[in-house]
Amino acid sequence: MKNNNIRKSALYLALSVAMGASAGAHAAVEIYNQDGTSFSVDGYFNAFYVNREDKLADTRNSDVKMGFLPNTIGFNFSKEMGELTLGGRSSFWSTINDSLQSPTDTAIDVRQLYATVDGSFGQVLIGKDFGLYARSNIFLDEILMGFGSPGAPTGVSFGNIRTGYPYPNPSAQITYRTPDLGGLNIAAGIFEPANTTPGAGSEQSAPRIEAEVTYSADLNGVSLTGWVNGRTQSSENDTDSVDSTGLGYGLRASVAGFSLTGSGFTSEGDVPVLISDTAATIGEEDADGYLIQGSYTLGANRFVLSYGETDSDQADYETENTSIAVFHDVNSNFKLVAEYNMFEQTTKSTGADAADIDTLALGAVVTF
Template identity: 30%
Template sequence: MRLRNVLRVGACGLALGLGLVGSASADTTDELLKQLKAKGILTEQEFQALSTRRAEEVKAAPAAASGKVLEAADTGVGFKVGTVNVQISGSVNGFYVSDNADKPGATKNVVGGLASVGGNDTSSVRNGLLPGFLKFDVTTQQAGWDVGAHFGMYPGINSVSWAGGANSGGSPTALSTSGIDFRQTFLTFGKKGFGEIKIGRDIGLFGADAILSDVTLLGVGTAAGNATPSNTSLGRIGLGYIYTDFQPQITYTTPDMNGFKLSAGIFQPLATAGQNELNDTPGFQAKASYEGKAGAVTTKLWAGLLTQDHDPAVAGGPDYKGTGYDVGAKVGFGNASLLGYYYTGEGIGTTGLFILSADARGNKRDSDGFYIQGSYVIDKLTLAASYGESHLDLAKGEVNPTLLDTNKSWVGTVHYGLTDWVTLVGEYINTKAEAQGPNKATSDTVALGAILFF
């Protein structure tokens, strides 16, 4: 009799324990209670009490009964509430940067040049080409459509002057503050067979793959203003490609067609730097891309287009159309990869869109550039090197000997994957600027630091 009671108590504990596991074990628990009753281990009263308690637990926890409430995202940190997915991702970086600037002088002045000129070495602890970022993506499916809201905040670690916004010139003085660049605010909706529409502020199409494929995206590249650093360095911006920027847009992207995709959109027209304009038509950008894999060989190809009219706000102001094209290819074979990129344009400028793109009368300046990059992975170590140039031509009839002719740089990098999140980075960068006349300047930079992604 005592043994029967012991078995009964143990069985009751087992049944109760299983009942607390959740809805996935509901059928198993109910069946176990029935078998324990049939074998005489549970009395009818005990069976009814446990069954009632089990039913009350299931009723009190409908979320647990229907499945997990919080689920780990594939990347980053995320969870699911009903049919809504929330994903949070982010990055933080910091680098010690030593920049050896060229000595100042009459022959060192290059308007638009990116090499440092100052005569003294400078040291800083700063962000690299990327500031930090914190992104929120909220997605779900409604009425057969995949819809999403996307927000991206990009804070820096360096104090800024705020004279030009969150990424203005640095202000390394006591009681200064850093900036937060809210680069991304956009919505998406799409479905299989239709593609996707994006409305809001996000990275552009023209030149986007150039910067996203640039190895200096994880580091510093050309330091730019190292004595008073802002929230970003230059990387290879203006030294092989024009910065795509984050722009207000309405874009459409086709479904994936065996690796091929087409994107096109209208964009907020950007004014020529230093000019007031009343542009009556939007900018237009488009891109075609392909990604494929054959055995150990991976291939990525892309080609882009940008065009925009510039209308003067006052008589005699710039009145011209800027047009640019770019192409790129990245091929990987095992642990090795090779990338090549080229752009050309009329009236699109250099370094940033529509910077130095025309003279004061609106006469267009042609520009072009390229960069090549190779990398090799050895276990957790990645070795990479790149070289690039950006060229700017004088407008027709223009005489301007100090205006930029070429910005170019060599970059050598070493990356070590300390953990899945943390990468240690070391870089050496040589930057050279050459004017239309004899002026030129050269600077050398060393950067050591780390970047984290989650």
């Protein structure tokens, strides 16, 4: 049985979808393949000229930044062992946005470091990888290879994180995936739980549970992809307890160059950016959001219109984000991007404007 690298690399699959072409056109560079053992390398590099107007601060700044996805290099391993195929992936994600804050000490983080065991039963993944909750929401985002809403000054932009979906932050996990069941794929796993109730007697007596179900079909020339994902966990200390739950969902339909995608999420006790250990106990307030996107591919060009919102009692904000983007394929490994983004945020409890920012981003993306 030969190993399936597409299945093993979430980034690889996401880039293939975002570039609007078959995954085979963007295969990793194979370094070694002999006697059932293979080793390959893949990479993603990008930079954008960014001109940003902050209407509340009445300022305008020009920057050179990376986009929604960081610059990345990944290594893939595979070895056939009888009825099993053992595999693994490690990927290193680096920012270019800290070049003046840390000129020779660029931040590098490891978002994927895992092994896989594939067989007729499906696949088991052990290690660190992206979560299952909100996974397809973000990986099927039409502006994944673009810029999106502003983010941290020395980190990536936020795309539609906090304006339509939360982030499926990489976590330690043991995850099982079924074989392809006629277009139906199911994944479920146990994850390292987050300490959302720090303090005396804090404990998480059970792991975090995440799962995702996806289904793809072609109906008379209309390609359909639907998904449902979610997570649940509990945390408590001597005085508080927090039950965190989240549900994500979406549907994409594509025909004759047109694509329409709708997705959303709803959660309780789950911060709508990413779940993590916190400095103070979080509550069990609600959050929800949605993202509507349309695209049209004409030759080497893909035109995208994107709009998303998030309403969070948990984080005390309402956001909305609009992006208009054009992606031009110079070839299968080189892309040019032009995007105009409008992001607004309001504090729910007071109604005060917290952000009103327009961003023009012109960039280039190289993959291998």
